[in-house]
Every structure is written in C-alpha cells, then in structure tokens.
Amino acid sequence: MQHQLSLLPYNTFGLDARAEHFAECRSEDDIRTALKSGIRPVFVLGGGSNILFTRAVVPGLLIKNSIEGISILESNDGEALVEAGGGENWHRFVLWCIEHELGGVENLSLIPGTVGAAPVQNIGAYGVELKDVFDSLEAVDLETGETRHFDKATCRFGYRDSIFKQEAKGRYCITRVRFRLTRHQHKINISYGDIRNTLALMGKTDEPGIADVSEAVVRIRSSKLPDPAQIGNCGSFFKNPEIPAGQYENLRSAYPDMPHYPLPGGLVKVPAGWLIEQCGWKGKRVGNTGSYEKQALVLVNYGGATGEEVYALALAIIDSVKSKFGISLEPEVNIW
Numbered sequence: 001m002q003h004q005l006s007l008l009p010y011n012t013f014g015l016d017a018r019a020e021h022f023a024e025c026r027s028e029d030d031i032r033t034a035l036k037s038g039i040r041p042v043f044v045l046g047g048g049s050n051i052l053f054t055r056a057v058v059p060g061l062l063i064k065n066s067i068e069g070i071s072i073l074e075s076n077d078g079e080a081l082v083e084a085g086g087g088e089n090w091h092r093f094v095l096w097c098i099e100h101e102l103g104g105v106e107n108l109s110l111i112p113g114t115v116g117a118a119p120v121q122n123i124g125a126y127g128v129e130l131k132d133v134f135d136s137l138e139a140v141d142l143e144t145g146e147t148r149h150f151d152k153a154t155c156r157f158g159y160r161d162s163i164f165k166q167e168a169k170g171r172y173c174i175t176r177v178r179f180r181l182t183r184h185q186h187k188i189n190i191s192y193g194d195i196r197n198t199l200a201l202m203g204k205t206d207e208p209g210i211a212d213v214s215e216a217v218v219r220i221r222s223s224k225l226p227d228p229a230q231i232g233n234c235g236s237f238f239k240n241p242e243i244p245a246g247q248y249e250n251l252r253s254a255y256p257d258m259p260h261y262p263l264p265g266g267l268v269k270v271p272a273g274w275l276i277e278q279c280g281w282k283g284k285r286v287g288n289t290g291s292y293e294k295q296a297l298v299l300v301n302y303g304g305a306t307g308e309e310v311y312a313l314a315l316a317i318i319d320s321v322k323s324k325f326g327i328s329l330e331p332e333v334n335i336w
C-alpha cells in the first residue's frame with residue numbers, strides 16, 4: 001500500500017490530487033487484503049478517464065483495479081462467451097476480440113478506461129452499448145469482502161447508467177466481466193453516417209468486417225476528440241438530456257434548428273453539446289480550463305487546472321443552459 005500518492009498519472013483530466021492510501025490490486029485476494037486494513041471510505045479507480053477529483057486529497061483507501069486476463073470460456077459456431085479481468089484496458093480488450101474474430105465490441109473501439117468500469121456507465125458509442133454484448137459480471141462487495149455475481153437484469157443498464165451509479169454506487173469492485181460475442185456471422189452496425197463515410201474513404205464499402213469498422217471508429221474518434229495525453233479531459237462531461245416531448249415542442253418554436261432524437265416513452269433526446277454551444281461556451285477558455293474548441297461537450301484542462309476550477313466551469317455551464325433553455329444538464333463524469 002502507498003500513502004499520499006500523487007494521482008496525476010492516474011486520471012485523464014491530468015489533475016494533481018493525492019490518494020491518502022492507495023492499493024494496486026491484481027486479484028480478488030489483493031482487494032480483500034486491502035479491505036482488511038480497515039481504512040475507510042473505500043473508492044475504486046480504473047483508468048481514471050471518467051472522474052473529476054474536486055478535492056486535493058482523496059480520503060481513505062483508493063483501490064486501483066489491475067486484475068488482468070482475457071479468455072474464451074465457451075464457444076460454438078455462432079457465439080463465444082469471453083471473460084476479461086476488470087483491470088484490462090478496454091481498447092486492448094476490443095483489439096483482442098477483433099484478433100480472435102469475435103464481434104460486437106468493434107463500435108466501442110478506443111473508449112479509454114478499463115473493462116471493469118465499462119458496466120458502471122454502460123459505455124456506448126456509434127449505436128452500440130455495453131449492454132448489447134454483456135452476459136454477467138463478478139464483483140467484490142467492499143463491505144463484506146465477498147464475491148457476488150450480477151446477471152444482466154440485475155445490472156439495470158440504462159443510458160450511461162446502471163445499478164453501479166444508483167443504489168450500488170461505491171459498494172462493489174467489479175473484478176471480471178463476461179461478454180457474449182459473435183463468431184463468423186457478425187452483426188455489423190454501420191447505422192452512423194460517420195462510420196459509412198469513413199469506410200468509403202478507406203475503400204471498404206463492400207461488406208466491411210469487424211476490423212474495418214474498428215479502424216473506421218478509431219479514425220473518427222482520433223480526429224474529433226482531444227487525446228488526453230495531449231490535453232487533459234474526460235470525454236463528454238455531460239449526458240445528453242432527455243426531455244418530455246411537450247417541452248421539446250415549446251422549445252422548437254423558439255429554436256427550429258435544435259437537433260433532436262425522439263425516444264420511446266414520449267421523451268426527446270437533445271444533444272448537450274448543441275445546447276452548450278448555443279450558450280456561447282464552445283472553445284471558451286476560463287483560467288486553465290475551458291470547453292473544447294471542436295466539441296463543446298468536452299471540458300479540458302489546458303495545464304495546471306484544479307478539479308475545483310473545472311467543476312466551477314461545469315456549474316456555470318449548467319446554470320446558463322438552465323436559464324436559456326430550462327433544461328438541467330447532468331454530469332456524465334463522476335465527481336469525487
């Protein structure tokens with residue numbers, strides 16, 4: 001166990017917070033040993049790509065999940081059941097699947113972070129969410145030290161949401177995740193125009209394979225999103241709000257260009273990035289932080305920003321979107 005450790009290398013926002021006590025765990029037993037220290041509260045850290053540290057010191061015990069390993073548990077002609085350790089790098093896992101001709105996660109290429117964190121917010125991109133390929137997971141209960149199995153229904157996945165962001169928040173460390181992936185007969189999803197256009201540029205319009213889709217996604221993401229190695233960020237800072245259809249209709253008369261996506265159940269999804277841009281934040285710098293010039297939804301650290309500074313900017317953005325549109329933005333990023 002380490003003490004007063006700088007978290008600078010452990011978060012993609014590039015914030016220089018410290019962990020009071022820090023235990024890197026490579027197995028379930030390592031987690032149980034760390035828990036026996038009795039140090040509380042306990043927090044779990046993956047790749048630190050979806051966390052904003054707002055305090056100079058994270059109190060208590062920080063467990064860094066470094067459980068590795070990927071294996072095929074079962075397979076037949078149509079599909080395979082694959083298990084990955086919670087500490088595996090997500091994109092490395094995607095590449096492993098593609099190398100083994102296993103389909104379903106290619107649209108989720110290049111999402112930063114770990115396999116263990118992926119179910120927490122049901123990661124999603126380009127028309128695919130983790131829940132579409134999820135089978136089950138194992139997690140260590142941080143209160144009892146026991147291992148618990150969660151099936152898909154128990155995880156209660158929603159849009160960037162799961163039980164691990166609701167009543168089970170902070171209670172478990174997800175140690176292993178199982179996925180049901182296709183073999184040979186893949187269900188290629190190129191519903192997004194960006195993917196089709198990029199495949200066309202790659203000369204792969206004729207029956208693209210999973211490796212082609214992955215490469216297209218990598219190209220798109222690399223051109224649009226800031227690389228945390230160059231400029232600190234956590235990807236989309238806010239969720240896209242889902243508003244009642246009536247509220248959308250009222251707004252549409254004032255803002256006819258407002259992009260919108262009708263959802264089942266009488267809700268309409270509105271892109272948070274558009275709302276933020278309309279409030280004049282896109283590319284605006286405030287001290288050492290700001291809204292990214294190419295994508296207003298991404299807040300960035302220009303160097304030397306504190307978590308408090310980024311959080312103050314997020315609150316100012318929430319306030320201005322609320323007063324202009326009457327819509328309450330919610331952070332997607334976990335505020336610690």
Ligand SMILES: Cc1cc2nc3c(=O)[nH]c(=O)nc-3n(C[C@H](O)[C@H](O)[C@H](O)COP(=O)(O)OP(=O)(O)OC[C@H]3O[C@@H](n4cnc5c(N)ncnc54)[C@H](O)[C@@H]3O)c2cc1C
Nearest residue numbers: 046047048049050112113114116117123124173174234235
């Ligand atoms: C440039 C960029 C682009 C991004 N693009 C996307 C995108 O397209 N789609 C998307 O969905 N997300 C995206 N994200 C957000 C982020 O990559 C995901 O949320 C990712 O799953 C976070 O993984 P992590 O290991 O870094 O989690 P962390 O940031 O370490 O943790 C996030 C939360 O999960 C909890 N947690 C982490 N590991 C575990 C575990 N093993 N058990 C229990 N709880 C755990 C933490 O306590 C914390 O509350 C992006 C981020 C960046 C920086």
